[in-house]
Amino acid sequence: MEEYIIKILSTAVIAVLGWIVAHYFTSKRELKNKQREIKVEYLIEAYQKLENCIQRHPKEVGKDLESVVANIQLFGSEKQIELAKKIANDISKNGSADLESLLKSLRTDLRKELQLSDNDSNVQFLRMQTT
Numbered sequence: 828m829e830e831y832i833i834k835i836l837s838t839a840v841i842a843v844l845g846w847i848v849a850h851y852f853t854s855k856r857e858l859k860n861k862q863r864e865i866k867v868e869y870l871i872e873a874y875q876k877l878e879n880c881i882q883r884h885p886k887e888v889g890k891d892l893e894s895v896v897a898n899i900q901l902f903g904s905e906k907q908i909e910l911a912k913k914i915a916n917d918i919s920k921n922g923s924a925d926l927e928s929l930l931k932s933l934r935t936d937l938r939k940e941l942q943l944s945d946n947d948s949n950v951q952f953l954r955m956q957t958t
Contacts, residue, residue, distance in 0.1 A: 863940070865902075866902045866940075867937065867940055867941065869898045869901070869902045870898070870899075870902055870903070870933055870936070870937055870940075871937060872898065873894070873895045873898045873899055873902075873903075873933060874930065874933045874934065874937060876888075876891040876892075876894060876895050877891075877892075877895045877926055877929060877930050877933065878930060878950070878952070879891060880892055880895070880926060881926050881927065881930065881952055882952055882954055883954075892914070892918070895911070896911045896912075896914060896915050899911035899929070899933075900912075903933075904932070904936060906932055907929060907932050907933065907936070910928055910929040910932060911929060914926060914929060927950065930950055931950065934946070934950065935947075
């Protein structure tokens with residue numbers, strides 16, 4: 828009878844420990860997935876705003892540029908953060924900046940994160956005249 832109780836208790840302890848370990852790893856995976864989801868969401872938004880800013884006067888798109896620089900500094904890679912800082916410095920000094928290098932870096936990283944094929948072609952911009 829004592830052996831039977833020990834077998835049941837040991838099985839229960841193993842099951843509970845297995846559940847705790849599984850829960851721990853599931854929680855870590857869910858947290859990592861949520862962080863990735865938020866990062867991708869903000870970087871896609873930054874990409875879209877940045878693309879909209881290209882070939883436009885900074886005064887027309889100032890708020891979007893501010894948002895892009897802030898989001899890149901929060902969620903971007905080291906390279907992207909440096910490019911965003913350069914954009915901010917260039918705009919403050921010269922009133923304009925090269926946005927395409929940051930746009931290409933964002934596109935490359937987002938395509939990789941979303942498991943899309945590599946695309947090194949130049950970005951094509953379409954700007955419609957409004958009257």
